Amino acid sequence: MILTAEQEMIRDSIRAFAQERLAPFAADWDRNHTFPAEALKELAALGALGMVVPEEWGGAGMDYMSLVLALEEIAAGDGATSTIVSVQNSLPCGILNRFGTDAQKEAWLKLLARGEKLGCFCLTEPHVGSDASAIRTSAVREGDEWVLNGVKQFITSGKHADMAIVFAVTDKAAGKKGITCFLVPANAPGYQVGRIEEKMGQKASDTTQILFENCRIPADSVIGEEGQGYKIALANLEAGRIGIAAQCLGMARAALEAAVKYAQERESFGKPIFEHQAVNFRLADMATQLEAARQLVWHAATLKDAGRPCLKEASMAKLFASEMAEKVCSDAIQVHGGYGYVSDFPVERIYRDVRVCQIYEGASDIQKLVIGRALAG
Numbered sequence: 001m002i003l004t005a006e007q008e009m010i011r012d013s014i015r016a017f018a019q020e021r022l023a024p025f026a027a028d029w030d031r032n033h034t035f036p037a038e039a040l041k042e043l044a045a046l047g048a049l050g051m052v053v054p055e056e057w058g059g060a061g062m063d064y065m066s067l068v069l070a071l072e073e074i075a076a077g078d079g080a081t082s083t084i085v086s087v088q089n090s091l092p093c094g095i096l097n098r099f100g101t102d103a104q105k106e107a108w109l110k111l112l113a114r115g116e117k118l119g120c121f122c123l124t125e126p127h128v129g130s131d132a133s134a135i136r137t138s139a140v141r142e143g144d145e146w147v148l149n150g151v152k153q154f155i156t157s158g159k160h161a162d163m164a165i166v167f168a169v170t171d172k173a174a175g176k177k178g179i180t181c182f183l184v185p186a187n188a189p190g191y192q193v194g195r196i197e198e199k200m201g202q203k204a205s206d207t208t209q210i211l212f213e214n215c216r217i218p219a220d221s222v223i224g225e226e227g228q229g230y231k232i233a234l235a236n237l238e239a240g241r242i243g244i245a246a247q248c249l250g251m252a253r254a255a256l257e258a259a260v261k262y263a264q265e266r267e268s269f270g271k272p273i274f275e276h277q278a279v280n281f282r283l284a285d286m287a288t289q290l291e292a293a294r295q296l297v298w299h300a301a302t303l304k305d306a307g308r309p310c311l312k313e314a315s316m317a318k319l320f321a322s323e324m325a326e327k328v329c330s331d332a333i334q335v336h337g338g339y340g341y342v343s344d345f346p347v348e349r350i351y352r353d354v355r356v357c358q359i360y361e362g363a364s365d366i367q368k369l370v371i372g373r374a375l376a377g
Protein backbone atom coordinates (compact mmCIF):
# COMPACT_ATOMS: atom_id res chain seq x y z
CA MET A 1 0.00 0.00 0.00
CA ILE A 2 1.45 3.35 -1.02
CA LEU A 3 0.81 6.46 1.05
CA THR A 4 -0.14 9.78 -0.55
CA ALA A 5 2.22 12.75 -0.23
CA GLU A 6 -0.18 14.32 2.27
CA GLN A 7 -0.30 11.15 4.40
CA GLU A 8 3.50 10.97 4.38
CA MET A 9 3.67 14.60 5.47
CA ILE A 10 1.27 13.98 8.37
CA ARG A 11 3.23 10.88 9.43
CA ASP A 12 6.55 12.74 9.26
CA SER A 13 5.35 15.77 11.21
CA ILE A 14 3.78 13.64 13.97
CA ARG A 15 6.92 11.46 14.03
CA ALA A 16 9.12 14.52 14.53
CA PHE A 17 6.82 15.76 17.29
CA ALA A 18 6.65 12.37 19.03
CA GLN A 19 10.39 11.85 18.99
CA GLU A 20 11.06 15.34 20.32
CA ARG A 21 8.15 15.95 22.70
CA LEU A 22 6.98 12.49 23.84
CA ALA A 23 9.77 9.88 23.74
CA PRO A 24 12.27 11.77 25.92
CA PHE A 25 9.66 12.21 28.68
CA ALA A 26 7.81 8.89 28.55
CA ALA A 27 9.87 7.16 31.25
CA ASP A 28 9.44 10.08 33.64
CA TRP A 29 5.69 10.31 33.02
CA ASP A 30 5.43 6.57 33.64
CA ARG A 31 7.44 6.74 36.87
CA ASN A 32 5.50 9.72 38.25
CA HIS A 33 2.08 8.90 36.76
CA THR A 34 2.15 12.30 35.04
CA PHE A 35 -0.77 13.13 32.77
CA PRO A 36 0.80 14.57 29.56
CA ALA A 37 -1.32 17.72 29.57
CA GLU A 38 1.13 20.00 27.76
CA ALA A 39 1.93 17.41 25.09
CA LEU A 40 -1.80 16.92 24.48
CA LYS A 41 -2.21 20.66 23.95
CA GLU A 42 0.59 20.58 21.39
CA LEU A 43 -0.94 17.52 19.70
CA ALA A 44 -4.27 19.37 19.62
CA ALA A 45 -2.57 22.25 17.81
CA LEU A 46 -1.41 19.70 15.21
CA GLY A 47 -5.03 18.58 14.76
CA ALA A 48 -4.41 15.16 16.34
CA LEU A 49 -7.33 15.14 18.78
CA GLY A 50 -10.11 15.22 16.17
CA MET A 51 -8.37 14.02 13.07
CA VAL A 52 -11.31 12.61 11.10
CA VAL A 53 -13.86 15.17 12.29
CA PRO A 54 -14.79 17.61 9.48
CA GLU A 55 -13.24 21.06 9.72
CA GLU A 56 -16.67 22.69 10.17
CA TRP A 57 -16.93 20.85 13.50
CA GLY A 58 -13.46 21.77 14.69
CA GLY A 59 -11.60 18.74 13.35
CA ALA A 60 -8.71 18.29 10.96
CA GLY A 61 -10.91 16.75 8.23
CA MET A 62 -8.43 13.97 7.49
CA ASP A 63 -8.90 10.31 6.65
CA TYR A 64 -8.60 7.19 8.83
CA MET A 65 -5.30 6.29 7.19
CA SER A 66 -3.85 9.57 8.48
CA LEU A 67 -5.27 8.80 11.92
CA VAL A 68 -3.60 5.38 12.06
CA LEU A 69 -0.31 6.84 10.85
CA ALA A 70 -0.48 9.49 13.56
CA LEU A 71 -1.37 6.95 16.26
CA GLU A 72 1.56 4.71 15.30
CA GLU A 73 3.92 7.66 15.63
CA ILE A 74 2.45 8.89 18.92
CA ALA A 75 2.61 5.36 20.35
CA ALA A 76 6.22 5.02 19.24
CA GLY A 77 6.89 8.09 21.41
CA ASP A 78 4.65 7.17 24.35
CA GLY A 79 2.05 4.41 24.57
CA ALA A 80 -0.01 6.11 27.28
CA THR A 81 -0.40 9.32 25.29
CA SER A 82 -1.49 7.32 22.27
CA THR A 83 -4.29 5.71 24.30
CA ILE A 84 -5.65 9.11 25.34
CA VAL A 85 -5.47 10.33 21.73
CA SER A 86 -6.96 7.14 20.28
CA VAL A 87 -9.94 7.14 22.65
CA GLN A 88 -10.62 10.85 22.09
CA ASN A 89 -10.62 10.45 18.29
CA SER A 90 -12.51 7.19 17.98
CA LEU A 91 -15.05 7.31 20.74
CA PRO A 92 -16.26 10.74 21.96
CA CYS A 93 -15.39 12.51 18.69
CA GLY A 94 -16.37 9.52 16.53
CA ILE A 95 -19.75 9.07 18.20
CA LEU A 96 -20.74 12.75 18.24
CA ASN A 97 -19.58 13.19 14.65
CA ARG A 98 -21.72 10.29 13.43
CA PHE A 99 -24.72 10.41 15.71
CA GLY A 100 -24.76 13.81 17.46
CA THR A 101 -27.34 16.51 16.75
CA ASP A 102 -26.10 19.85 15.45
CA ALA A 103 -26.69 21.30 18.93
CA GLN A 104 -24.58 18.55 20.55
CA LYS A 105 -21.87 19.05 17.96
CA GLU A 106 -21.90 22.79 18.50
CA ALA A 107 -21.73 22.41 22.28
CA TRP A 108 -19.19 19.58 22.48
CA LEU A 109 -17.77 18.21 19.24
CA LYS A 110 -16.00 21.45 18.31
CA LEU A 111 -14.31 21.62 21.72
CA LEU A 112 -13.37 17.92 21.71
CA ALA A 113 -12.04 17.92 18.15
CA ARG A 114 -9.94 21.02 18.84
CA GLY A 115 -8.62 19.31 21.96
CA GLU A 116 -9.92 22.06 24.21
CA LYS A 117 -11.95 19.50 26.15
CA LEU A 118 -11.43 15.79 26.77
CA GLY A 119 -14.07 13.12 26.56
CA CYS A 120 -14.40 9.58 27.84
CA PHE A 121 -16.41 6.52 26.82
CA CYS A 122 -18.42 4.70 29.48
CA LEU A 123 -19.59 1.25 28.45
CA THR A 124 -17.76 -1.27 30.65
CA GLU A 125 -19.01 -1.85 34.20
CA PRO A 126 -17.46 -3.61 37.19
CA HIS A 127 -19.31 -6.88 36.43
CA VAL A 128 -19.52 -6.46 32.59
CA GLY A 129 -16.73 -6.20 30.04
CA SER A 130 -16.92 -8.52 27.03
CA ASP A 131 -20.65 -9.16 27.41
CA ALA A 132 -21.39 -5.50 26.77
CA SER A 133 -25.17 -5.81 26.38
CA ALA A 134 -25.46 -6.94 30.02
CA ILE A 135 -24.80 -3.47 31.44
CA ARG A 136 -26.88 -2.43 34.45
CA THR A 137 -26.47 1.35 34.58
CA SER A 138 -29.99 2.72 34.23
CA ALA A 139 -31.48 5.91 32.87
CA VAL A 140 -35.03 6.83 33.83
CA ARG A 141 -36.98 9.71 32.30
CA GLU A 142 -38.35 12.17 34.88
CA GLY A 143 -40.08 15.14 33.26
CA ASP A 144 -37.54 17.12 31.27
CA GLU A 145 -34.61 15.11 32.61
CA TRP A 146 -32.97 11.71 32.56
CA VAL A 147 -31.76 10.29 35.86
CA LEU A 148 -28.74 7.99 35.65
CA ASN A 149 -27.63 5.46 38.25
CA GLY A 150 -24.76 3.00 38.00
CA VAL A 151 -21.01 2.49 37.93
CA LYS A 152 -18.67 2.44 34.92
CA GLN A 153 -15.28 0.77 35.04
CA PHE A 154 -11.85 1.10 33.33
CA ILE A 155 -12.60 4.51 31.86
CA THR A 156 -9.66 6.04 29.97
CA SER A 157 -9.18 9.73 30.88
CA GLY A 158 -11.92 9.39 33.52
CA LYS A 159 -10.16 11.78 35.89
CA HIS A 160 -9.54 14.50 33.28
CA ALA A 161 -12.60 14.17 31.06
CA ASP A 162 -14.96 17.12 30.71
CA MET A 163 -17.74 14.95 29.34
CA ALA A 164 -18.69 11.31 29.00
CA ILE A 165 -20.47 9.23 26.41
CA VAL A 166 -22.53 6.92 28.62
CA PHE A 167 -24.47 3.78 27.74
CA ALA A 168 -27.42 3.01 30.01
CA VAL A 169 -30.48 0.78 30.07
CA THR A 170 -33.66 2.71 29.33
CA ASP A 171 -35.91 -0.32 28.67
CA LYS A 172 -34.81 -3.50 30.42
CA ALA A 173 -37.39 -5.68 28.67
CA ALA A 174 -36.03 -4.72 25.24
CA GLY A 175 -32.57 -6.24 25.88
CA LYS A 176 -29.94 -4.97 23.41
CA LYS A 177 -32.52 -2.60 21.93
CA GLY A 178 -33.19 -1.10 25.36
CA ILE A 179 -29.77 0.54 25.68
CA THR A 180 -29.45 4.27 25.01
CA CYS A 181 -26.41 6.49 24.51
CA PHE A 182 -26.16 9.75 26.49
CA LEU A 183 -23.96 12.82 26.51
CA VAL A 184 -23.14 13.61 30.13
CA PRO A 185 -21.09 16.67 31.13
CA ALA A 186 -18.67 15.86 33.94
CA ASN A 187 -20.13 18.72 35.99
CA ALA A 188 -23.64 17.24 35.91
CA PRO A 189 -25.06 16.79 39.43
CA GLY A 190 -24.51 13.19 40.57
CA TYR A 191 -21.51 12.58 38.28
CA GLN A 192 -18.46 11.51 40.24
CA VAL A 193 -14.99 10.18 39.43
CA GLY A 194 -14.51 7.01 41.47
CA ARG A 195 -11.50 4.83 42.10
CA ILE A 196 -8.36 5.57 40.08
CA GLU A 197 -6.82 2.24 39.07
CA GLU A 198 -3.21 1.27 39.83
CA LYS A 199 -2.11 -0.33 36.59
CA MET A 200 0.76 -2.44 35.27
CA GLY A 201 1.53 0.11 32.54
CA GLN A 202 0.15 3.14 30.70
CA LYS A 203 0.56 5.02 33.97
CA ALA A 204 0.48 8.47 32.38
CA SER A 205 -3.05 7.75 31.18
CA ASP A 206 -5.58 7.63 34.00
CA THR A 207 -8.11 4.82 34.18
CA THR A 208 -10.97 5.31 36.60
CA GLN A 209 -14.42 4.34 37.68
CA ILE A 210 -17.19 6.84 36.98
CA LEU A 211 -20.13 6.83 39.37
CA PHE A 212 -23.64 8.04 38.58
CA GLU A 213 -25.76 8.68 41.63
CA ASN A 214 -29.09 10.16 40.62
CA CYS A 215 -27.15 12.01 37.95
CA ARG A 216 -29.52 14.43 36.24
CA ILE A 217 -29.13 15.49 32.62
CA PRO A 218 -31.53 17.28 30.26
CA ALA A 219 -33.90 15.29 28.07
CA ASP A 220 -32.02 16.31 24.92
CA SER A 221 -28.86 14.50 26.10
CA VAL A 222 -29.73 11.36 24.14
CA ILE A 223 -27.25 10.65 21.32
CA GLY A 224 -28.91 9.00 18.33
CA GLU A 225 -32.25 7.46 19.15
CA GLU A 226 -33.52 5.85 22.30
CA GLY A 227 -32.69 2.12 22.11
CA GLN A 228 -29.93 2.63 19.53
CA GLY A 229 -27.13 2.82 22.09
CA TYR A 230 -25.73 -0.70 21.82
CA LYS A 231 -25.41 -0.38 18.06
CA ILE A 232 -23.69 3.00 18.46
CA ALA A 233 -21.23 1.49 20.92
CA LEU A 234 -20.34 -1.47 18.70
CA ALA A 235 -20.14 0.59 15.52
CA ASN A 236 -17.64 2.96 17.09
CA LEU A 237 -15.65 0.25 18.81
CA GLU A 238 -15.02 -1.04 15.27
CA ALA A 239 -13.14 2.19 14.44
CA GLY A 240 -11.64 2.26 17.92
CA ARG A 241 -10.12 -1.16 17.37
CA ILE A 242 -8.29 0.04 14.25
CA GLY A 243 -6.87 2.83 16.42
CA ILE A 244 -5.71 0.42 19.12
CA ALA A 245 -4.12 -1.76 16.44
CA ALA A 246 -2.23 1.30 15.16
CA GLN A 247 -0.98 1.98 18.70
CA CYS A 248 0.37 -1.57 18.80
CA LEU A 249 2.43 -0.87 15.67
CA GLY A 250 4.02 2.16 17.31
CA MET A 251 4.90 0.46 20.57
CA ALA A 252 6.23 -2.65 18.79
CA ARG A 253 8.29 -0.45 16.46
CA ALA A 254 9.81 1.46 19.36
CA ALA A 255 10.74 -1.84 21.04
CA LEU A 256 12.19 -3.25 17.82
CA GLU A 257 14.26 -0.10 17.21
CA ALA A 258 15.58 -0.22 20.77
CA ALA A 259 16.49 -3.90 20.33
CA VAL A 260 18.32 -3.27 17.03
CA LYS A 261 20.28 -0.41 18.61
CA TYR A 262 21.18 -2.48 21.65
CA ALA A 263 22.18 -5.47 19.51
CA GLN A 264 24.52 -3.29 17.46
CA GLU A 265 26.19 -1.89 20.59
CA ARG A 266 26.38 -4.92 22.86
CA GLU A 267 29.18 -7.36 22.20
CA SER A 268 29.55 -11.01 23.12
CA PHE A 269 31.98 -13.65 21.91
CA GLY A 270 34.05 -10.91 20.25
CA LYS A 271 31.39 -9.24 18.08
CA PRO A 272 28.17 -7.22 18.31
CA ILE A 273 25.31 -9.57 19.24
CA PHE A 274 23.52 -8.26 16.11
CA GLU A 275 25.95 -10.43 14.14
CA HIS A 276 24.96 -13.60 15.97
CA GLN A 277 22.44 -15.37 13.81
CA ALA A 278 20.22 -16.26 16.79
CA VAL A 279 19.79 -12.56 17.58
CA ASN A 280 19.66 -11.43 13.98
CA PHE A 281 16.96 -13.96 13.06
CA ARG A 282 14.92 -12.94 16.11
CA LEU A 283 15.06 -9.29 14.98
CA ALA A 284 14.16 -10.32 11.42
CA ASP A 285 11.09 -12.20 12.70
CA MET A 286 10.06 -9.20 14.81
CA ALA A 287 10.34 -6.83 11.83
CA THR A 288 8.37 -9.20 9.58
CA GLN A 289 5.54 -9.66 12.08
CA LEU A 290 5.37 -5.89 12.59
CA GLU A 291 5.10 -5.24 8.86
CA ALA A 292 2.40 -7.93 8.49
CA ALA A 293 0.37 -6.25 11.23
CA ARG A 294 0.85 -2.85 9.60
CA GLN A 295 -0.62 -4.15 6.35
CA LEU A 296 -3.72 -5.43 8.21
CA VAL A 297 -4.14 -2.08 9.97
CA TRP A 298 -3.72 -0.10 6.77
CA HIS A 299 -6.17 -2.40 4.96
CA ALA A 300 -8.84 -1.90 7.62
CA ALA A 301 -8.26 1.88 7.56
CA THR A 302 -8.50 1.91 3.76
CA LEU A 303 -11.85 0.07 3.87
CA LYS A 304 -13.08 2.52 6.51
CA ASP A 305 -12.03 5.47 4.33
CA ALA A 306 -13.87 3.94 1.39
CA GLY A 307 -17.03 3.62 3.50
CA ARG A 308 -16.90 -0.16 3.09
CA PRO A 309 -17.84 -2.62 5.89
CA CYS A 310 -14.76 -3.49 7.94
CA LEU A 311 -16.00 -5.16 11.14
CA LYS A 312 -14.04 -8.36 10.42
CA GLU A 313 -10.96 -6.52 9.16
CA ALA A 314 -10.90 -4.16 12.16
CA SER A 315 -11.05 -7.17 14.51
CA MET A 316 -8.35 -8.99 12.53
CA ALA A 317 -6.10 -5.92 12.68
CA LYS A 318 -6.65 -5.49 16.43
CA LEU A 319 -6.20 -9.21 17.18
CA PHE A 320 -3.07 -9.67 15.10
CA ALA A 321 -1.43 -6.34 15.97
CA SER A 322 -1.95 -6.67 19.72
CA GLU A 323 -0.71 -10.28 19.85
CA MET A 324 2.22 -9.34 17.59
CA ALA A 325 3.12 -6.33 19.73
CA GLU A 326 3.21 -8.30 22.96
CA LYS A 327 5.50 -10.90 21.35
CA VAL A 328 7.74 -8.31 19.69
CA CYS A 329 8.09 -6.35 22.94
CA SER A 330 8.82 -9.58 24.84
CA ASP A 331 11.45 -10.51 22.23
CA ALA A 332 12.95 -7.03 22.51
CA ILE A 333 13.43 -7.70 26.24
CA GLN A 334 15.07 -11.04 25.36
CA VAL A 335 17.53 -9.31 23.02
CA HIS A 336 18.47 -6.95 25.88
CA GLY A 337 18.98 -9.86 28.31
CA GLY A 338 18.99 -8.73 31.94
CA TYR A 339 19.04 -5.09 30.87
CA GLY A 340 15.66 -5.57 29.23
CA TYR A 341 14.11 -6.37 32.59
CA VAL A 342 15.21 -3.18 34.30
CA SER A 343 13.90 0.32 33.82
CA ASP A 344 17.17 1.79 32.49
CA PHE A 345 16.10 0.66 29.03
CA PRO A 346 12.74 1.58 27.44
CA VAL A 347 11.65 -1.97 26.54
CA GLU A 348 10.63 -2.76 30.14
CA ARG A 349 8.11 0.12 30.11
CA ILE A 350 6.95 -0.50 26.55
CA TYR A 351 6.19 -4.13 27.40
CA ARG A 352 4.08 -3.04 30.37
CA ASP A 353 2.33 -0.42 28.22
CA VAL A 354 1.54 -2.76 25.35
CA ARG A 355 0.13 -5.65 27.39
CA VAL A 356 -3.31 -4.09 27.81
CA CYS A 357 -3.83 -3.85 24.04
CA GLN A 358 -4.85 -7.53 24.05
CA ILE A 359 -7.56 -6.62 26.55
CA TYR A 360 -9.08 -3.16 26.11
CA GLU A 361 -11.61 -2.18 23.44
CA GLY A 362 -12.42 -5.88 23.04
CA ALA A 363 -10.17 -8.68 24.29
CA SER A 364 -8.46 -11.00 21.79
CA ASP A 365 -11.09 -13.70 22.28
CA ILE A 366 -13.84 -11.19 21.47
CA GLN A 367 -12.03 -10.27 18.24
CA LYS A 368 -11.92 -14.00 17.40
CA LEU A 369 -15.64 -14.25 18.14
CA VAL A 370 -16.36 -11.34 15.75
CA ILE A 371 -14.08 -12.80 13.03
CA GLY A 372 -15.53 -16.29 13.50
CA ARG A 373 -19.07 -14.99 13.15
CA ALA A 374 -18.12 -13.16 9.96
CA LEU A 375 -16.85 -16.41 8.45
CA ALA A 376 -20.35 -17.82 8.73
CA GLY A 377 -21.48 -15.08 6.31
Ligand SMILES: CC(C)(COP(=O)(O)OP(=O)(O)OC[C@H]1O[C@@H](n2cnc3c(N)ncnc32)[C@H](O)[C@@H]1OP(=O)(O)O)[C@@H](O)C(=O)NCCC(=O)NCCSC(=O)CCS(=O)O
Binding pocket: 087, 120, 121, 122, 123, 124, 129, 130, 131, 132, 133, 153, 154, 155, 156, 157, 176, 230, 231, 234, 235, 236, 237, 238, 311, 360, 361, 362, 363, 366, 369, 370
Ligand atom coordinates in the same frame (compact mmCIF):
# COMPACT_ATOMS: atom_id res chain seq x y z
C1 LIG B 1 -19.21 -9.79 22.20
C2 LIG B 1 -19.96 -8.85 21.25
C3 LIG B 1 -19.32 -8.85 19.88
C4 LIG B 1 -21.37 -9.42 21.15
O1 LIG B 1 -22.12 -8.63 20.36
P1 LIG B 1 -23.68 -8.97 20.23
O2 LIG B 1 -23.89 -10.36 19.72
O3 LIG B 1 -24.38 -8.68 21.51
O4 LIG B 1 -24.14 -7.92 19.16
P2 LIG B 1 -24.96 -8.09 17.85
O5 LIG B 1 -26.30 -8.67 18.21
O6 LIG B 1 -24.15 -8.77 16.82
O7 LIG B 1 -25.15 -6.59 17.42
C5 LIG B 1 -26.10 -5.76 18.07
C6 LIG B 1 -26.57 -4.74 17.04
O8 LIG B 1 -25.48 -3.88 16.70
C7 LIG B 1 -25.19 -3.94 15.30
N1 LIG B 1 -23.75 -3.89 15.14
C8 LIG B 1 -22.84 -4.71 15.65
N2 LIG B 1 -21.61 -4.34 15.28
C9 LIG B 1 -21.79 -3.26 14.49
C10 LIG B 1 -20.91 -2.42 13.76
N3 LIG B 1 -19.61 -2.63 13.80
N4 LIG B 1 -21.43 -1.41 13.05
C11 LIG B 1 -22.76 -1.17 13.01
N5 LIG B 1 -23.66 -1.93 13.68
C12 LIG B 1 -23.16 -2.95 14.40
C13 LIG B 1 -25.76 -5.29 14.85
O9 LIG B 1 -26.06 -5.27 13.48
C14 LIG B 1 -26.99 -5.37 15.72
O10 LIG B 1 -28.00 -4.54 15.16
P3 LIG B 1 -29.49 -5.12 14.86
O11 LIG B 1 -30.01 -5.51 16.22
O12 LIG B 1 -29.29 -6.31 13.98
O13 LIG B 1 -30.22 -4.00 14.24
C15 LIG B 1 -20.01 -7.41 21.82
O14 LIG B 1 -20.72 -7.37 23.03
C16 LIG B 1 -18.63 -6.86 22.02
O15 LIG B 1 -18.03 -6.33 21.08
N6 LIG B 1 -18.11 -6.95 23.24
C17 LIG B 1 -16.84 -6.30 23.62
C18 LIG B 1 -17.12 -4.94 24.15
C19 LIG B 1 -15.89 -4.10 24.26
O16 LIG B 1 -15.10 -4.02 23.34
N7 LIG B 1 -15.78 -3.43 25.38
C20 LIG B 1 -14.71 -2.53 25.64
C21 LIG B 1 -15.27 -1.14 25.72
S1 LIG B 1 -14.07 -0.01 26.13
C22 LIG B 1 -14.64 0.65 27.60
O17 LIG B 1 -15.77 0.68 27.92
C23 LIG B 1 -13.61 1.29 28.45
C24 LIG B 1 -13.53 2.66 28.09
S2 LIG B 1 -12.17 3.01 27.21
O18 LIG B 1 -11.71 4.17 27.68
O19 LIG B 1 -11.96 2.44 26.03
